[in-house]
Amino acid sequence: MSALDYSNDPKRGPHPLIVRKDAPYNAEPDITDLVKNYITPEEYFFCRNHGPLPDITESKHLIEIQGIGIENPTHISLKDIKENYEKSSVMMVMQCAGNRRDGLHKVKHTKGVIWGPGALGNAVYSGCRLRDVLATVGVTTKIKNLSKLHVAFESVEQCEEDKCYGSSIPLSKALDEFGDVLLAYEMNYSTLTRDHGFPIRVVVPGYIGGRSVKYLKSITIQDYESMSYYQRRDYKILPENVLDEDSANNYWCKVPSIGEYNVQSYVCNPADGMHEAAIANQKVQGYALSGGGRSIQRVDVSGDDGKTWTTAQLYQPAAEGDNCRVWGWCLWTATIPTKRNVRIVSRAVDSSGNVQQEYPVWNYRGVMNNSWRTVDPHTIEMSNI
CATH class of the missing domain: 3.90.420.10 (Oxidoreductase, molybdopterin-binding domain)
Structure with missing residues (x-):
């Protein structure tokens, strides 16, 4: 493998992105910034x-x-x-x-x-x-x-x-x-x-x-x-x-390439999806999306680890009018009761009835994670992963 020269990459000053890798350059926004705008600057x-x-x-x-x-x-x-x-x-x-x-x-x-x-x-x-x-x-x-x-x-x-x-x-x-x-x-x-x-x-x-x-x-x-x-x-x-x-190496040629992405949602605000204290009316924000032109039909939000759910309000301009396919995302908000140190979770349902799953499907390449939340392997039953 030859060494790659990154000296001609753009000069990047201070910016709001979190750098995940310098060379090649890979970076993502803070998720509270991500949901401030429907069209992402x-x-x-x-x-x-x-x-x-x-x-x-x-x-x-x-x-x-x-x-x-x-x-x-x-x-x-x-x-x-x-x-x-x-x-x-x-x-x-x-x-x-x-x-x-x-x-x-x-x-x-x-x-x-x-x-x-x-x-x-x-x-x-x-x-x-x-x-x-x-x-x-x-x-x-x-x-x-x-x-x-x-x-x-x-x-x-x-x-x-x-x-x-x-x-x-x-x-x-x-x-x-x-x-x-x-x-x-x-x-x-x-x-x-x-x-x-x-x-x-x-x-x-x-x-x-x-x-x-x-x-x-x-x-x-x-x-x-x-x-x-x-x-x-x-x-x-x-x-x-x-x-x-x-x-x-025994599976690359046997497994199909990913095309459409799956139904997805995530709690972005509060950023860690958790509070140290119980709050009766906590405002929660996040995003939801699905592949293949499917719109988001519903997002459910829970402050008690999925025991009870509140239906979120959806903001999805891409699905308005006579669109037969929706490629844009959905931003959502909900007001829910939260418990101390219990993670807030969300689950989305798309227009084809696909439901976001509770637990992740672990895979070596770490792709297509659409579980309800970030999972602590020490606190859940892993047999179904």
Whole structure:
């Protein structure tokens, strides 16, 4: 593995993010800051990087498009994208699959950046629809064997594994009229910054953030998933008997890659979900979300470890009107009685009836933790984990 040079990363002064790793730079906001805004300002938006940040000149950057159904590989510039394709915007939660890994790490050792509950944010991304770009090179829903094809994305970003970052999604998602997959060049109506993928990134609503490839270099239509390390050997829920890399090697090719994220909620204020004294009317705030375009139907909040529940008030503008899919999150508030040194917990139910689970499903990569709370392994029965 060659040494990576981080000397050209942006110079970062004092900021409100909690740094989880310096190189590559990974940081998340304090969760009380996270729920102050429905649209997450960049200053409170988590940063997930796998290597040094590319320093790309927009006017010189080209994206190669190739593969099945494309007669001749072609290159497209940012100028082409901005001038020749209709601009579209989508509000969506970008959530790392490792969000809340710290809870699983308290159960048993996990591999990865030890994220707290702030590795997500709700933003408006703007750019062109990927399906529009693919249509101009002949790739439409009429393509043969659509259900078996994938669209792979490769990044300029060089990673710790000495490879470029890459990932893929089903082609059917990319071509879905309601899939809202974008080639985005703006975030919250401003030009993308280097931390968030300048000059252009893929945005895949309802999927884990790892599929929304930054610093996009190429798009390939193929009949297999991306061969990238991050598609084949990462972001998978491995069986609980997998405890290290040696045992993981027996399962990487057997376990499916994660696409949509699961139903999720978390108590953000009070930050530790706990009070030293009993309070009759404690105001509680948090977030909730679900993947696949599913809205949040209900959030229940408990101040007595799940014995009794109060239904929270939901703030979910993304679900208003005639939307057939909801990519944005839900912020919620509740006023509940709390007990001394008893953690406040929440559970969400989405529009498909999926219910957030009480206990975590531990896995070696520490992904997709959507349990009610951070778990102390000394105080719960672990047999069902």
